[in-house]
Amino acid sequence: MTDTPVPESLWPGTVLRSELTLPTPSENLALDEAILHHVDQSPDAGAYLRLWQPSTYFVVLGRSNNVATEVDVDHCAAAGIPILRRASGGGTVLVGPGCLCYSLVLPLNPLLRTLGVSGVTSELMERTAKGLRSMNPEIEVRGTSDLVCGGLKFSGNAQRWLRNAFIHHGTLLHDFDLALLERCLRHPSREPDYRQARRHPDFVGNLNARLEDLKRCVSDAWCAIDGPIPPEIVGDVQRIVDTRSQHVDWNIAPPM
Numbered sequence: 001m002t003d004t005p006v007p008e009s010l011w012p013g014t015v016l017r018s019e020l021t022l023p024t025p026s027e028n029l030a031l032d033e034a035i036l037h038h039v040d041q042s043p044d045a046g047a048y049l050r051l052w053q054p055s056t057y058f059v060v061l062g063r064s065n066n067v068a069t070e071v072d073v074d075h076c077a078a079a080g081i082p083i084l085r086r087a088s089g090g091g092t093v094l095v096g097p098g099c100l101c102y103s104l105v106l107p108l109n110p111l112l113r114t115l116g117v118s119g120v121t122s123e124l125m126e127r128t129a130k131g132l133r134s135m136n137p138e139i140e141v142r143g144t145s146d147l148v149c150g151g152l153k154f155s156g157n158a159q160r161w162l163r164n165a166f167i168h169h170g171t172l173l174h175d176f177d178l179a180l181l182e183r184c185l186r187h188p189s190r191e192p193d194y195r196q197a198r199r200h201p202d203f204v205g206n207l208n209a210r211l212e213d214l215k216r217c218v219s220d221a222w223c224a225i226d227g228p229i230p231p232e233i234v235g236d237v238q239r240i241v242d243t244r245s246q247h248v249d250w251n252i253a254p255p256m
Contacts, residue, residue, distance in 0.1 A: 010111045010123065012047040015104070016227035017219055021052040022237065025082055026251065028052060028101075029060065030240035031233075032169060033087050035105045038233045039165040043107040049224045050103040051215050057096030058082040059184055062158060065092050067252050069189050076184055076253060083253040088167060090145075090158025094184050098175035098206070100214050104168045104222065108161070117161060121145050124168055125157065131221025135209050143192030145170070152205030153195075172214055173206045 022028050032050070039045050058081055059071055067073060067083060070092040076083055081094075095101060104124070106112075112120050125141045132139050132147070142148045147155035147170075157170030181200040195203055207214070218224075244250040 009109075010115075011127070011222075012106060013223065015047040015049045015106075015222045015224045016229075017049045017051070017222075017224035018227065018229045019051050019215075020229055020234075021054075025054065025056070025058040025060075025084055026241050026244065026254065027237055028054070029084060029086050030237045030244065031229075032103045032105075032167060033240055034233045034236040035103070035229065036087075036160065036162065036165060036167040037236070038230070039105050039107055040162040041164075043164045045107075045230075047107060048103070048105045048229070049219065049222050050105075050229070051218065052101050052103070053097075053211075054095050054099060054101065055097065057094060057180065057184075058084060059092065059094050061085040061092050061252070062090040063087060063160075064089065066189070070186055072184055072186060073253070079184075081184060081253075082251075085250045085252065086158070088158040088160035088169065091156060091188055091190065092185060093156055093171055094181055095171055096176070096180075098173065098177065100172040100174060100211060102170060102172065102218055105165060106168070107165050108163075112166075117159065118144075120166075121157075121159065121168075128218065128221055131217045132207075132214075134217055134220075135213055136207070139207075142194050146192065147172075148194075149207055150205070153203055154205055154207040172218075173204070174209050174211060174214055176206055178204060178206065 022031055035048050071083055125145050129139050129141050136149055139149045145157035146153045154173045155170050159168045
């Protein structure tokens, strides 16, 4: 965190919360992007927290990740696990049942711009961790944007900044099939110092928490109130999916 107190006006007073999960992996990634572009184009539209739960497994590459380096492509193909790319940075993740995904889309204000990406990430991660500590006081922020409990990572996060807004999204593992990680993902090409070259089974774990408690804690941390995602945002999802489907580097191994 920064050395000086963070003013309350750094963050929106309230955030609109939705649990909208769309049918396919590509639609869910596109919805995050659609919300981001909506807030970027209309900063007075407010801020959004989306909580969603994948019903099937799929791999998501960060914007600049190399698929052959980060993913066991042959295993994913044999298991029918799609490999897609998101618009934000960060590392490669496997998501699916037992993983709560959360997406924060916030308008940029002068205070956030002054802090910059690293400062905002630090403050944002600490605010989220503080909310989760009501379930387990041992939760801590490690690396750039990991959440760890008992030495095991249960949350990875990534961001993308546009001119007037940014998205911060991540995963919260609570009942995930951890054995799949080593089958689908190679050892990452980049890793935080605290990982110390640990293999996936020795580095990643589930947070001992009920799904509803996770949702509540994240929502409370961001003063989130229920509110629908505007239909014009949802309506933009198919356009983004269609655009991405034309590029093999985005839909690397799409669903059958």
